[in-house]
Amino acid sequence: MKKLALSLLVCFAMIQITSCKKEANNTTEQKEVTVEKKQAAFSLQNAENTISWTAYKTTDKVPVKGHFKKVNITSGGEGDTAKEAINNAEFSVPVSSIFTNDSSRDFKIRKFFFGVMDKTELLSGKLVLENDSIGNTDITMNGVTKNLPFNYTLNGKTFNLKATMKIGDWKAEKALDSLNTVCKDLHKGADGVSKTWDDVAIEITTVFK
Incomplete structure (x- = not known):
């Protein structure tokens, strides 16, 4: 029973770590997407x-x-x-x-x-x-x-x-x-x-x- 509980605990921890990594990656991707080049105040174009x-x-x-x-x-x-x-x-x-x-x-x-x-x-x-x-x-x-x-x-x-x-x-x-x-x-x-x-x-x- 203890082994089963320990296994479940390890699985839960792994899931949490994976989820955190995905969330961190998503946050990074969102930041990269939202970065825009600053527009010049005056443009001849x-x-x-x-x-x-x-x-x-x-x-x-x-x-x-x-x-x-x-x-x-x-x-x-x-x-x-x-x-x-x-x-x-x-x-x-x-x-x-x-x-x-x-x-x-x-x-x-x-x-x-x-x-x-x-x-x-x-x-x-x-x-x-x-x-x-x-x-x-x-x-x-x-x-x-x-x-x-x-x-x-x-x-x-x-x-x-x-x-x-x-x-x-x-x-x-x-x-x-x-x-x-x-x-x-x-x-x-x-x-x-x-x-x-x-x-x-x-x-x-x-x-x-």
């Missing part, structure tokens, strides 16, 4: 990002406006402040996402401007904020990487950048001539001269959520 541009035609310098419908953040872009999220963020822009509210014009820009350039399916760059109002970005286009200075403002959750690109700085005169040729009549002013300007105004606006 989750922000509303717009890249707009203004080109010019005719000798009167008539503006032609457009924007890119897609912007990819390829590195960085997160921080405890808006400035921290923007500084050193890298991005790429598919030229196929260009939009001017004129499908014929969009096609011509893609084919006869960007399409003439070398390795320009994407425009890419890195934003560097030097102080509270100026910065620079290394823009890669036509196989050329060139530094572009810009001015910016940062009000609350809204970042706004303005810069002016000179197409010739990226050795893209051939692409500009190609576009002007296909748009020759459309780029004529009252003086009968067809002209596509070398400078393009760039504006980037980011609104953090």
